[in-house]
Amino acid sequence: MTKRAFNFNAGPAALPLEVLQQAQEQFVNYHGAGMSIMEMSHRSKEYEQVNNDAQSLLRRLFHIPDNYHVLFLQGGASTQFAMLPMNLLQPGRPGAYVMTGSWAKKALKEAQLIGETAIAATSEGDSFTRIPSLSDIEVPAEAAYLHITSNETIEGTQYGAYPNVADHATLIADMSSDILSRPVDIKQFGMIYAGAQKNLGPSGVTLVIIREDLAASSPKHLPAMLRYDTHVKANSLYNTPPSFSVYMVKLMLEWIEARGGVSQVEQYNRDKTNLIYDAIDQSGGFYRGVAQAASRSTMNITFRIHDAELEKQFILQSEAQGFVGLKGHRDVGGLRASTYNSVPLESCRALAEFMKEFQKNNG
Template sequence: MSKRAYNFNAGPAAVPLEVLQRAQAEFVDYHGTGMSIMEMSHRGAVYEEVHNEAQSRLLGLFGNPEGYKVLFLQGGASTQFAMLPMNLLTEGKSAGYVKTGSWANKAIAEAKLIGDTFVAASSEEDQYKSVPDLSNLQLPENTAYLHVTSNETIEGTQFSSFPDTGSVPLVVDMSSDILSRSFNLKDFGLIYAGAQKNLGPSGVTVVIAREELIQNSPKHIPTVLRYDTHTKNNSLYNTPPSFSIYMVNQVLKWIEEQGSLEGIEAKNREKAKLLYHTIDNSGGFYRGFANPDSRSIMNVTFRLQSEELEKQFVKASEQEGFVGLKGHRSVGGLRASIYNAVSYDHIKALVDFMGEFQKKNG
C-alpha cells in the first residue's frame, strides 16, 4: 500500500483504516453470497440483518435506553434542518434555537420557513468564538423544542455540557461530534447527524429520537419527510443508502473495539490537548480562534499573522502529505479536523510540521 495521507478533512473525513480494510475484504463477496452488499435488495434478509445490527449497535453504545428509535435517512443534516420543524413545530408552538455559528444559522433559517421560531441564546456578539451559557435558560411554555448545534465545525467551538430543558425536548445537531465522547442519551429528545465525520461515509443521516416524538407526524407534510413514515417502516420505506449503512455498522464495531465511548473520548481529548498545546505555546505565531473554554475537540481552528503566511502553510503542508488544513471558505484561516479516525500519530506528525514551519517562518 502506498503511504496514506494525513487526513484532516472536515467531511467527508477520515475513516478508520481497519474499517476500510474489512470492507475491502468483503466488497466483492459479502459472506459467501457472491454479491457485494451494495448489489443486494434492501428487502432481503442478508441486508436487513446488517441494517438492524447497525441500529442495535448504535443504541448499545448508549446503554440501550428504553423508548428510543434509530432512523437511517438521507439528505444530510441540511434536510433535517427542514424535516425537524416540519414534524415537531406544530401550530401554536414556537421553536427555540441557540445561535452559535454557521450551521446553527442554517438550521434557524430553515425553521423560520416552517413556523414560529426564537433565538434562545446567542454568541453572535462574540463573533461565534464561544458558546453561550445555557444553564439558566427560561423557555416559554409553548416551546416545541430547543435546538442546539453541539459542535460548530467552521468556528471550532463545542458545548462541553447540555442544558436541562425539563419537559421541552432537547434537539441536538451532532453531525460533527457524535460518538466522540460519552453522554446520557436520556437527556435528549432527538439527535441527528450526517455520517461523514465520525460515523462513516456520506450518504446516510442518523436520527436517534424518543419514540413518542416521531410516532405521529402531521398529516399535511409529504410522506417521505414524515418521521413516522420511516419509524413504521424501519427506515426501509424507500431504498436506503445500504452500503453507507453497512459502513456505519463497521465503524460502530471499531468504536466498540476502542473501548466504546469512554475509550474514544480519552483518545480524542489527548489528541486535542497536544494540538492546542502547540498552538498556545508558539509565542503567538499560531493563534487559536475559539475561546479556550469553548474549544472543540473535533475541529481545531487557528490563524497565523497574515493570510499570505496561511497560504504558505497550506501549500507546504500539502507537499508533506497533509490534507484538509485550509479553513472554511467563509471564514478563512486554518483548521485541523481531528475526528475519531484521526490517530494520535497523525496529530504528532502535524505538530512536528508546525514546529518546523515556525522555525522557517517565525
C-alpha cells in the first residue's frame, strides 16, 4: 500500500484509513444493490436508511435532546452565516457576535447585510490571539441571539467554556472546526452548525442542530431552501442531498463510536496536541505559539519560528519528509498544524520529532 502522508491540512482534512477503506469496499456495490451510493435515488429506502442512521448516531454520540432537529444541508458554514440571521433576526432585536478571528468576522459581515447586529466582545486589540473572557461578553438585553465561533481555525484559538446567556438570548455556535472533538451540553445552545470537512467527513455537507422552536419560527417570506422549517419537514430530503458526503459522515460517526465515543476522542486529541505544544514550549524560544496559552486550540496549532526564512525552510523540509498542510493560512502566515479527530497520534509524534530535529539543525 502507498505510504500515507502526515496530513495536517486545515480542511478538507484527514479521514481515518479504516473509514476510507470501508468506503472503498462499498463504493461500486453498496450492500448488494448493484450500484454505488452515489448512483442511488435519494428517495430510495437504502439512502433514507443512511440518512436516518447518520442522524441517530449523531444524536447518540452528542447526546442531542429530542426537542432538537438534526439537519444535513449544503453550502457550508458560509451559507449559515446568512441563513441564520435570515431566519432568526427580528426588528429591534439584533444579533450579537463575539469577535474572535477571521471566521467570526465573516459571520458578522453576512449578518450585517440582513439586519441589526452588535459586537458583544472582541479580542481584535490582541490580534485575536485569545478568546475574550466570558465576563467581558456584553449581550444587549433585546438581542435575538449571541453568536460565537467555538474554534478559530486560522488563529488557533478555542473556547474553554461557553457563555451562559439562556436568561435573555439564544446561544448559537459555529463549531465547524471542533464539532465532536469534545462533549458539549447541547441544551446550552439554540443552534449549532458545522461544515463536515474537518471533523465529520468530507466536504459537501453541513450539519445543523437546531432547537425545534427556532426552526418553527422561520419567516414564510424566505425562499424555501433558506428556511430551516423546510428542511425539518422534509427530513433533510427537500432537494437532492449530498448523498455520498452524508454516507461518509455516517461512517465517521461509526468510527467515533467504535473508539469509545466523544469523551475518549477528546482525551486522544489532548494527548496528540500536547506532543506538539510541548515541542513548542520546550524549544527555548525557537518556536513561539501564536495563541495565548489559556485560549489554545486542540484542533489548530498555530506557531512561528523567530526567522521568516527558517519558516520557509521548515515548510520545504517537512514536505520532503511527507508532512502536508503545515503552512499557515495566507492571511496570517506562519505555521499551522491541524490535528482534527482523524489525525493519528503517530502523525503528531512524527511532527514533534521533526520539529526537535529541525531546531537542532538550525538553532
